[in-house]
Amino acid sequence: MTTPPPLRAVESSAPSPQVEWRLRMAAAQRGIWTGTQLRRLLAERAGLELSAASVSALFTKQPSQVKLSTLAALCAALDCAPGDLLAVGEPAVPPPPTPSTTPSPPPPQQKFAPRHRSLPPL
Numbered sequence: 001m002t003t004p005p006p007l008r009a010v011e012s013s014a015p016s017p018q019v020e021w022r023l024r025m026a027a028a029q030r031g032i033w034t035g036t037q038l039r040r041l042l043a044e045r046a047g048l049e050l051s052a053a054s055v056s057a058l059f060t061k062q063p064s065q066v067k068l069s070t071l072a073a074l075c076a077a078l079d080c081a082p083g084d085l086l087a088v089g090e091p092a093v094p095p096p097p098t099p100s101t102t103p104s105p106p107p108p109q110q111k112f113a114p115r116h117r118s119l120p121p122l
Helices: 022-028 035-046 054-062 068-078
Strands: 019-021 086-088
Touching: 022 054, 022 068, 035 054, 035 068
Parallel strands: none
Antiparallel strands: 019 086
16 A cells, blocks of 8 residues: 655645635634633533633734644634634735836936046047
């Protein structure tokens, strides 16, 4: 039996979708206003013990990554779905340049020789 080749990450030049972390909003809709309250719920309902600093970071910042077990515990504690905590939007596309943002042409070259001496007439 052969084993499949390992999966590799492929870099793409396409913009990645925007992901919005909405834990604070989901918690507020359920009457959870502080990290302490959320930490208590995680321990009681999901059996997940996180440090106060970890819960505070999840509550106040957009994480760059989240363990699936943590996401599942948050969903269990808040009685919600992953879609309530994450919103995936369209990739950010830079707007086309407007006339005011186009680069200006380079300044004309000055007709000076080295050491700022003028050139002879042509």
